[in-house]
Amino acid sequence: MPRIIVERNIEVPMRDGCVLRADLFRPDTPEKLPVLLNRTPYNKAMPMVYGGTLDALRAAEAGYNVMVQDCRGRFASAGVWNCFTDEARDGYDTIEWAARQNWADGNVGTYGASYMGATQWLAATSTPPSLKAMAPSITASDYHDGWTYQGGAFALFFNVSWTMAALAPARLLRERADNPAVVGELGMVMTSLDSMREKMNFMPLNQFPMFRAGAPFFFDWLAHPAYDDYWRDLSIEEHHAAINVPALNIGGWYDIFQGGTIRNYSGMRSRGGSDAARAGQRLIIGPWNHAVPFQNLVGAVDFGFRSSRCRSTSTASRSDFSTSGSKAKPAPTRNRRCEFS
Numbered sequence: 001m002p003r004i005i006v007e008r009n010i011e012v013p014m015r016d017g018c019v020l021r022a023d024l025f026r027p028d029t030p031e032k033l034p035v036l037l038n039r040t041p042y043n044k045a046m047p048m049v050y051g052g053t054l055d056a057l058r059a060a061e062a063g064y065n066v067m068v069q070d071c072r073g074r075f076a077s078a079g080v081w082n083c084f085t086d087e088a089r090d091g092y093d094t095i096e097w098a099a100r101q102n103w104a105d106g107n108v109g110t111y112g113a114s115y116m117g118a119t120q121w122l123a124a125t126s127t128p129p130s131l132k133a134m135a136p137s138i139t140a141s142d143y144h145d146g147w148t149y150q151g152g153a154f155a156l157f158f159n160v161s162w163t164m165a166a167l168a169p170a171r172l173l174r175e176r177a178d179n180p181a182v183v184g185e186l187g188m189v190m191t192s193l194d195s196m197r198e199k200m201n202f203m204p205l206n207q208f209p210m211f212r213a214g215a216p217f218f219f220d221w222l223a224h225p226a227y228d229d230y231w232r233d234l235s236i237e238e239h240h241a242a243i244n245v246p247a248l249n250i251g252g253w254y255d256i257f258q259g260g261t262i263r264n265y266s267g268m269r270s271r272g273g274s275d276a277a278r279a280g281q282r283l284i285i286g287p288w289n290h291a292v293p294f295q296n297l298v299g300a301v302d303f304g305f306r307s308s309r310c311r312s313t314s315t316a317s318r319s320d321f322s323t324s325g326s327k328a329k330p331a332p333t334r335n336r337r338c339e340f341s
Contacts, residue, residue: 091123099130137250140260168214246280252288
């Protein structure tokens with residue numbers, strides 16, 4: 001078993017000078033190896049992030065450099081986070097930076113679930129030359145219908161609960177020392193977490209009493225109820241023809257983004273930007289909801305222990321680094337084999 005080097009907060013410069021930070025897990029070897037990249041808004045130091053979808057240490061033991069990066073404006077990274085809108089550029093810059101490092105062989109694959117699937121697809125729309133494969137799971141194909149809106153209706157519970165619990169607090173906490181004005185909103189958000197359902201009764205929504213400082217993009221979503229250029233620029237479906245790499249698409253029958261997982265698979269099969277991309281799409285759907293790692297209990301139904309241990313031999317490397325001469329072994333996921341009763 002090789003010795004694993006863990007480097008924290010390595011600095012990755014973006015084209016505009018903003019510095020994003022990542023943790024790197026790599027084998028202690030002079031050999032140049034492929035990179036597996038996960039870009040997250042949820043804190044790269046969280047075990048769910050660096051070990052929930054792919055075990056970074058085990059992947060490094062198998063011969064990969066694994067990078068887990070905080071998105072712009074999140075946790076260790078500089079800048080201001082704007083949900084969705086910076087991920088294509090920042091993803092491209094990060095992929096190409098990683099490919100040029102002296103520990104990399106020039107080949108990069110991406111992985112991750114939910115928004116960490118969105119960071120993959122959005123980066124792929126900009127066609128970074130060093131991106132060779134993706135493994136997006138439980139994620140969407142359109143950030144208008146199927147994420148912030150459902151059938152034309154604003155997805156109130158999802159948008160408020162996600163923003164309140166997972167998005168706004170981090171920005172408010174990091175800015176409170178330099179901007180006393182955010183302290184009041186931080187207090188309102190934190191005291192509302194246990195009663196968020198009551199907050200959802202507020203009308204009109206465009207005057208919602210929080211998120212102005214912590215998540216101003218919430219009001220951008222409200223300002224664009226129809227599918228217009230704001231959403232079109234971000235849509236993965238609109239850009240399938242520009243994406244030229246294979247992907248392992250993983251979804252759940254009970255996942256909120258199930259439809260998007262299937263549309264990405266079918267859209268890339270028919271309209272992908274290269275023969276390799278069209279032929280290299282794979283799809284796994286199991287009895288899962290929106291959770292990482294996958295659980296066997298969905299609502300009142302228990303699908304059995306083996307459903308929570310679904311393991312696929314396919315990973316971000318599956319589609320595949322071998323075509324470009326990489327010597328790395330297939331990286332282990334938390335899933336290797338699917339067996340259902």
